[in-house]
Amino acid sequence: MSETKQVIVKVKRQAGPKEVARWEEFSLRWRPSMNVIICLRDIAENPVTRDGKKTTPISYDSNCLEEICGSCAMLINGRARMACSALVDQLEQPIRIEAMSKFPLVRDLIVDRQFMFESLKRVKAWIPIDGTYNLGEGPRVSPEIQGKGYPLSNCITCGNCLEVCPQVNENNQFVGAAIISQVRLFNMHPTGAMNKSERLSALMGPGGIQECANAQNCVHACPKGIPLTESIAEVNRDAWKQALLGWLVG
């Protein structure tokens, strides 16, 4: 005679950046292996709140559903994480879902992470290959560098490391751990190293690596297990060597 098991979900709704935020509560039918994205889909299928009021489907970003696209980062029970890997059975109910707080809100759970992409452009987080002519083969990458670089290349620009960082807030323009780690990745590549000093200079500008205060939340929050604190330490060492010793020893 078991009554169907229910999942109680509270979602913070906001129609636009300047609209007033409100919470809506939903009661969903429990199913095995349910994650937060499935909850949001169920609500979209039948957008009725727990007390029977008709509402609109919730706006949210998601794509791959396997923690490799980076689009579904949000606050779940107050903590930044990927919604696709947040399993309902492991969460305390009612499950509170809200948008990340450190990025401009677009609507409901959607935020604008353009700041991260602009930061990646500023630090030239790429490896220059052919320009107006064929540059030929690049140097070979040693297996050691490949081994070190691979975990860093897993970054999905989800923004969790910025969201949990006490130094990322409206008082400064700190680029955050992900971008610093990308600088390390491209600086360790033999072709990428040709732009090493440019990347380091960019990271010593306003909002650069100096804003890190070693709280080390980033490395705990990273869904990809990227050694972010190690990246920050290594890039820090390269940066001060360039800034403080560069004029002495070149």
Add this chain to the structure above:
Amino acid sequence: MSATATQPDLSYLLRKLHSFTGLLPVGAFLAEHFWSNSAALVSAEKYNATSQELQTIPFRLIVEWGGIFLPLLFHGGYGIYIWLRGKSNVSAYPWVGNWLYLTQRYMGIIAFAYIGWHLYTERWLTHGRSRYANVAEDMQNPWYLVFFIVGVLASSFHLGVGIWNFLCKWGLAATVKAQQAAGRFGAFVGVAFSVVGILIILSFRFDWHPFSAYLPTK
């Protein structure tokens, strides 16, 4: 942030200076200060002799201002500025590093306030001629005693965590293992300074000189 800038931003240089002054000269002075004051653990006379020795160093004002007061003022002042720009979030993310981030700020401000008061009572009011008897008398005041203990603990904590931060932030301890080792080293320094500091305070309070046996018998 601009990719074309070749000179580091002023905020970069000030941050580095803040980090560096915390260790040198401020941290180093704390070590020197505890070392000199531990003369009290031997005898009142040795304390007075050590104190006199320091009071008569050449270029004293330059050393005091350039090596102690100004770096301390900068480290404390800029530290408050850094604090105001951060937004702690330990309730959402109660991880050890995050707690240290928060406590480092509170211990810093306590140590800064304590050092200001300490300079006023033991340096300014004594006209830079501190003697064992003055300090021992101050220690009889329970409020002074408590503030001394709090100040010693806050300063030691701040130095210990600061050493860990320094080693991580200058990339001297980069790998996870190295950062853990740096953390243990910082904890050791913090505990060692706390113990020595408290022993010195007890020495003044109870006229207790555990190393008096080192003195030649008359």
